[in-house]
Amino acid sequence: MTDHYETLGVARDAGQDEIKKAYRRLARELHPDVNPSADAAERFKDVTHAYDVLGDAQSRAEYDRGPLPGMGGAGGFGFGDIFEQFFGGGGRSSGPRSRRQPGQDSLLRVDLDLADVVFGVHRELRVQTAVLCETCDGAATAPGTSPERCTQCGGSGHVQRQVRSLLGNVVTNQPCTVCQGFGTVIPQPCHTCAGHGRVRAERTIPVDIPAGVDTGLRIQLPGQGEVGEGGGPAGTLYLEINVRHHDVFSRDGDDLLGTLEVSMPDAALGARASVDGIDGPVEVEVRAGIQSGDVITVGDRGVTRLRGSGRGDLRLGVQVVTPTKTDRRTEELLRELKERTRAPEPQLSQFKQGLFAKMRDRFHL
Structure with a gap:
């Protein structure tokens, strides 16, 4: 043992x-x-x-006293073992059970903005949970008092009962109904926790959420869950991450995806532009002759990697915008452009994927 x-x-x-x-x-x-x-x-x-x-002082004292000598011995196998197999106790018991029980685990959903996961974020989380009773410090007894040995079971947590069986009268050990198997009773429970050693309260837990987390990921905080009965050790608090929808950017692993609208002249001639990234201005170069569905990649402007170092990329799918309203002069210039470039008349050609399907496939190259 x-x-x-x-x-x-x-x-x-x-x-x-x-x-x-x-x-x-x-x-x-x-x-x-x-x-x-x-x-x-x-x-x-x-x-x-x-x-x-x-x-627990009471259970430690019982443990230090050791098992009573008797049939079966310290390492033998006697009738008590047989009775324990068939009748749930035999002539021996495992001693009183501790009032200190491990606390339950807890789950809390944490909503984050996409910007929060780029570099990580600090949060002060407010949770309703079971905390240690400050009045009795988890002892469950009123201040100045202590548990008393159960007179029914003598502090063992079990009582012997005689049961008739095919083998005759058998003595079994069963949990004491007076002390519920604890071996002690609490005559004067703590008035704050009603003898539980814990109370429900709101806690504020500071948490540093690392960069790179994503929806569905769970962060474990051992010892931040519910305190157990009798002031037992607290369980684990699990934080389940949910990243809110962003109107401009979406996420693909460590990369950020967006759509860049480009005018017809800029698409034909090329241009430079400064656009608002998720964490500040981003300089973008549009090459001459760019087409709808092409992708412009800006390195190191995505999400900070959860495991590893550095950041992902910002990938912008190009959408060439055709003017919907024109004046006479603009129409003249467009006709002249059509003649100069010898643009072909509209005609059927080999089937091609739509813009968004094309962009999707290119993003996943």
């Missing part, structure tokens, strides 16, 4: 603060979010169980 003191790496006479520090250090090292190995996950369970026993 594994010794809980050895599991936490502390001496048997260690104080409660030393035990708490050892648990927190090992939990940070072995938590699945930090160390995904199977061995670490198993050790994390052992460490958590050891702290559940040693972190």
Whole structure:
């Protein structure tokens, strides 16, 4: 049987603060979010169980007293084991259960603008959750009082009952109905938390959301979830990211996509322009003879990469704009242009994809 003191790496006479520090250090090292190995996950369970026993003064005292000598021995297999298999307890019990229970995980949706994910953003998140009761500091008892040993079960958390069976009268261990298996009762519960060691309250959690996150991604914040019953360790808070729609730009991985409208003269002659990027002005060069559906790429003006360094590109699909209203002089110039360029008459040609399909395909080259 594994010794809980050895599991936490502390001496048997260690104080409660030393035990708490050892648990927190090992939990940070072995938590699945930090160390995904199977061995670490198993050790994390052992460490958590050891702290559940040693972190509570009552359960630690029961553990230090050790099992009572009797049938079956420390390493043997006796009738008590058989009864435990068939009748849920036999002549032995695992001791009282701790009032300190791990807290539940929580999920919070965080809405971001597209600009927020380019460089990351700091947020002060307000959440309704279970927090440690400040009046009793999680002890669940009124100030100046403490839990008392249950007189029904003598502090074991279990009571023996005689059950008739095919083998005769069998004595079984069952959770004590007076103390609910805790081994202690609370005559004077904390008036603030009603004996739960936690209360519902609003918390403000500062969070630095990294650049490059996208809709559907979840950020894990261990220890920021709900505090458990009896002041138990808090669960994990998961932040689910949702990026709002942007009227000008859309996202493709680490790249930003947009549409650049170009007049007929600029498309024919070429031009330079300054357009508003998502984080400031962007200088764009339109080459002479550019066509609708062509793509202009501006490097390093996309989204900062979540993993790695640098930014993606800004890719602008060109849409040549034809004038819809002209005066007489403009019409004369356009006719002259048509004659000079020997522009062909409208005619059918080989099927070509539409503008938006063409732009889509080019973006994904």
